[in-house]
Amino acid sequence: MTLQLNITPQAKASAQALLDYIDTSPSPWHVVATTAAMLKANGFKSLRENEPWQFKKNGRYFVVRDGASIIAFVLGKQPTAEAGFRMVGAHTDSPGLRIKPKAAQSNEGIAQLGVEVYGGPILATFTDRDLSLAGRVNVRNGNGFDTHLIQFDQSVVRLPNLAIHMNREVNDKGLVLNKQTGLPLIFGLSPNHEEAYALFTNKIAQQLNIAAKDILTWDLNVYDTQKGSFWGVDEDFIANSQLDNLASCHAALCALLDTHDQEATAICALFDHEEVGSESATGAGGSFMQDIIQRICSATDTNEEGRLRALANSFFISADMAHAFHPNHAGVYEPCHHVRVNQGPVIKTNVNQRYSTNADTAAHFIQLCERAGVPYQQYAHRTDLGCGSTIGPIIASRLGVASVDVGNAMWAMHSVRESAGVADHLSMTTVLTHHFKS
Known part of the structure; x- marks a missing residue:
């Protein structure tokens, strides 16, 4: 060798x-x-x-x-x-997570975003990470729509893990996440679905300096905000x-x-x-x-x-x-x-x-x-x-x-x-x- x-x-x-x-x-x-x-x-x-x-x-x-x-x-x-x-x-x-078209929802006052699984990611690796959103947004104009790239640099969503006290077998059988119920991402506090949607679209509008009512559609990717790095005792490896x-x-x-x-x-x-x-x-x-x-x-x-x-x-x-x-x-x-x-x-x-x-x-x-x-x-x-x-x-x-x-x-x-x-x-x-x- x-x-x-x-x-x-x-x-x-x-x-x-x-x-x-x-x-x-x-x-x-x-x-x-x-x-x-x-x-x-x-x-x-x-x-x-x-x-x-x-x-x-x-x-x-x-x-x-x-x-x-x-x-x-x-x-x-x-x-x-x-x-x-x-x-x-x-x-x-x-592979990863993508935001659904009508994603925002409220669950017991917690605002969440529904996601679809794109390809074959290792889902457990998305838990407890500083996640954010990036992709494209289509915005209404006078004659049609304009497409804008968007990226939130700060962490705006998260998928917290369940405490081991409530999942005692996680270290023996691994973390299993139901794709429908286990993956919605927390992004804020809101009493109902309508306000959760407004909270989400207003965040997009603020980032793009547009009116929220002009947002038509989006393709949004969930990504990890941690930057790439060298690692190892002699920095022989990279991670990203x-x-x-x-x-x-x-x-x-x-x-x-x-x-x-x-x-x-x-x-x-x-x-x-x-x-x-x-x-x-x-x-x-x-x-x-x-x-x-x-x-x-x-x-x-x-x-x-x-x-x-x-x-x-x-x-x-x-x-x-x-x-x-x-x-x-x-x-x-x-x-x-x-x-x-x-x-x-x-x-x-x-x-x-x-x-x-x-x-x-x-x-x-x-x-x-x-x-x-x-x-x-x-x-x-x-x-x-x-x-x-x-x-x-x-x-x-x-x-x-x-x-x-x-x-x-x-x-x-x-x-x-x-x-x-x-x-x-x-x-x-x-x-x-x-x-x-x-």
Whole structure:
């Protein structure tokens, strides 16, 4: 077993940049806004799907769909049909809690917000945390509505635990929360539902400097206000929410920002709704990726045969996080597949196509790592446990392209507070940069 004991200042700076990216992105809509701002600062031009596109040589562009998905690309020097595409995909959403449309209620004078469970979070980790709300709010104007991003920096909601005196078996059987009755969040005091609703909407209105009566709808995400941090006796690890999968988003973004004068067109695609199956207009199962590729081909005078040739000459990396070996729970891991934090990107394989990796695409990624001077690991899930999935098989099947699933090792996936290794983020960014330039 190889241990990486020397974590460089460059690796720590890369990890800090990731933590900052997550801290400014508490919802998928904020992820896209943060990403778009970084792209614009690095010379990328925004395109709209409902407008005609014209490209400049070696142009750098991005497209946003419905505020929560974004695809950015850098045109290559070689003809599209000959060089194909070098693509990386990740997802902007994370499992957690979302506020219902008519959420505010009063229970014995306590104002609460009803929530829906989004994806598969570890619900118990949301208890006794300084939680708040972030997302988007649609506000009436004279001709329709405007969409505003909103984020409450301070803790405005909480899910207090039940005292052990009333739940004596919690340490033996674990904390079980009924999704309907156990998750409403406390946010204030109010004698009835109407006043609870007014208390909630007035808080939103005050934050946005609007009239409460003009609020139409919202998409609000529950997030943990605690900032990302380094931890460990030598600060070898990082902790934050949404490492799954904003770590992959940030690595792919940074790799694209560092891509210039390359042969093939480089594409970074960050999708919403992966945690709930990807079947939406903004998910990887929708048309977004195919539409962008078709329009790139059209704008570069690449005909249908050329588009098909381009896809045959392309390679897609699905970047999503991987399960690090946990010494307290060794029995849940497949023998000989104990991947570790700070030991480099993980190649994920599943013969039932939960991951898109095959022998050829794994070999391709291994050689990318070798050329980049980055260590790599290989992971297979324990056979008698259910395996998660990614956007890899979806994009591979929709486009018919060679694809591999990779990710950095992490602990506590789908917790409100996840952990990973400091060195791994720079390693992943480095190999993705080599991929875009290959």
